[in-house]
Amino acid sequence: QKEVEQNSGPLSVPEGAIASLNCTYSDRGSQSFFWYRQYSGKSPELIMSIYSNGDKEDGRFTAQLNKASQYVSLLIRDSQPSDSATYLCAVNLSRGYNFNKFYFGSGTKLNVKP
Amino acid sequence: GAVVSQHPSRVICKSGTSVKIECRSLDFQATTMFWYRQFPKQSLMLMATSNEGSKATYEQGVEKDKFLINHASLTLSTLTVTSAHPEDSSFYICSARDGGHEQYFGPGTRLTVT
Numbered sequence: 401q402k403e404v405e406q407n408s409g410p411l412s413v414p415e416g417a418i419a420s421l422n423c424t425y426s427d428r429g430s431q432s433f434f435w436y437r438q439y440s441g442k443s444p445e446l447i448m449s450i451y452s453n454g455d456k457e458d459g460r461f462t463a464q465l466n467k468a469s470q471y472v473s474l475l476i477r478d479s480q481p482s483d484s485a486t487y488l489c490a491v492n493l494s495r496g497y498n499f500n501k502f503y504f505g506s507g508t509k510l511n512v513k514p
Numbered sequence: 515g516a517v518v519s520q521h522p523s524r525v526i527c528k529s530g531t532s533v534k535i536e537c538r539s540l541d542f543q544a545t546t547m548f549w550y551r552q553f554p555k556q557s558l559m560l561m562a563t564s565n566e567g568s569k570a571t572y573e574q575g576v577e578k579d580k581f582l583i584n585h586a587s588l589t590l591s592t593l594t595v596t597s598a599h600p601e602d603s604s605f606y607i608c609s610a611r612d613g614g615h616e617q618y619f620g621p622g623t624r625l626t627v628t
Binding site for chain 2: 445
C-alpha cells in the first residue's frame with residue numbers, strides 16, 4: 401500500500417465549475433498536509449498547507465482535512481483553464497526522526513475546459 | 515518569500531562526464547534540502563535528504579557514489595552526477611525547508627546526457 405494515494409485522472413471540469421481533488425494517506429501519525437500544483441515541464445509549487453481537521457480557505461482554493469478518515473481534499477472554485485495542471489498531495493509526519501520525511505502522491509491531472 | 519533557485523536550468527553533457535547542479539535558498543536559511551528526480555509523466559522520486567554540515571541521507575536504490583550531495587551552508591546544496599549516462603537524463607529538482615513545516619521547490623534542472 402502506498403503512503404499517499406491519488407486518482408491519476410485526468411479530471412475534466414468545465415470553466416467556472418468546482419474541481420474536487422482527493423487524497424488518502426496510510427499513516428495515522430501524519431501531522432502536516434500539502435497541496436502542490438505542477439505545470440507540465442515545471443517544478444511543483446506549494447498552493448495550500450493544512451494541519452488541523454476542517455477546512456482552510458485561500459482565495460479560490462479550499463483544503464479539507466479529515467484525520468479520522470485519513471483523507472485530504474482540495475477544492476478549486478471557479479476553475480480556470482490556467483488551473484489545468486497536475487496536483488500533488490504531500491504528507492509529512494512532522495515529528496522526531498520523521499520530521500523530514502515527506503510522502504508525495506503520484507498526482508491528479510486536472511483539465512479545465514474553456 | 516521562500517524562494518529557491520537552481521542552476522543551471524538546462525544542461526547537456528556527454529556520457530562519462532560529471533555535472534554539478536546548485537540549489538540555493540535566496541531569502542531564508544534552509545536547514546534541510548531535498549533532491550528529487552522526475553522522469554517524463556512520472557511522479558517525483560526523492561533521491562536524498564541533506565542537512566547543513568551533515569552527510570546526506572540517500573533513499574534506497576540511489577547510488578551515493580554516483581549522486582554526490584554537498585550541503586555546505588544554510589543556503590547552498592549541490593548535486594553532482596558523476597560519470598553521467600543517458601539513463602541519468604531526467605528533471606532534477608531540489609527543495610528546501612527552513613525548519614518549518616513547508617517545503618519549497620526550486621525550478622528544476624533538465625539534464626540530457628548524450
